[in-house]
Amino acid sequence: MGTAALGLLWAALLLLLSVSGLPTEEPTSGEAVASSSPGNCRRCCDSEDPTVLADAAHVSSASPSALPYVLPEVRPYINITILKGDKGDRGLLGSPGKLGREGPRGDRGPQGIKGAKGQAGSPGSPCQRRFSAFSVGRKTALHSSEGFQPLLFDTVFVNPDGHFDLAAGHFVAPLRGLYFFSLNVHSWNFKETYVHVVHNDKAAVILYAQPSDRSIMQSQSVMLALAPGDRVWARLFKRERENAVYSDDIDTYITFSGHLIKPEDD
Structure with a gap:
């Protein structure tokens, strides 16, 4: 394979990687916004390393005689949200908090049904007539x-x-x-x-x-x-x-x- 063909192959490979958006590390939202310059569109997953960007630009504009070119190291992306461990033991009961404020008095409830008649009490002691x-x-x-x-x-x-x-x-x-x-x-x-x-x-x-x-x-x-x-x-x-x-x-x-x-x- 000639030098010109090999250079075209590496250029196509780099283009494929840039289109597919293979992530290396998750940038923060601030970094993504800070690295964007007005008037230029770029993906948040693109590498922010100036060396990588310069190399990519160099490869895209280089003549076939500059190949072969060594690709930068691509770091794999790991979604940590899927790594869930086993449920831990229940912790000790904490101390009770302070008593809150007394709430407002509620509305009066409906009147209950009349209770059963109680038993008659024992007869009282005879009293002396105290009237005149x-x-x-x-x-x-x-x-x-x-x-x-x-x-x-x-x-x-x-x-x-x-x-x-x-x-x-x-x-x-x-x-x-x-x-x-x-x-x-x-x-x-x-x-x-x-x-x-x-x-x-x-x-x-x-x-x-x-x-x-x-x-x-x-x-x-x-x-x-x-x-x-x-x-x-x-x-x-x-x-x-x-x-x-x-x-x-x-x-x-x-x-x-x-x-x-x-x-x-x-």
């Missing part, structure tokens, strides 16, 4: 005699347990505790009104009105600590002047009321 109250009135007037005179009543408004003795005009305490009492009367024209609220046999408070040409309503109230069996009642007391309270058969001008406020254990 009364309210009575008088529809007739009363003039006092010498000394003390009990104020009796003829009308019952409230006396559910019979703690007020209407015949004697006394309230009898059924329980130990604190009681509240109130007495209301109407005075008589030009006559003195002098009435005691009595605890057992001792006057607790007094209701008083001086003689006047006009009759007026008078009231008195008191709170007493009573023991079972204690009595509370009202009485008129005559002194130098005539003592009286007014009422009539139509309206009730005189009332006496009381009730238990707070019972106390014996």
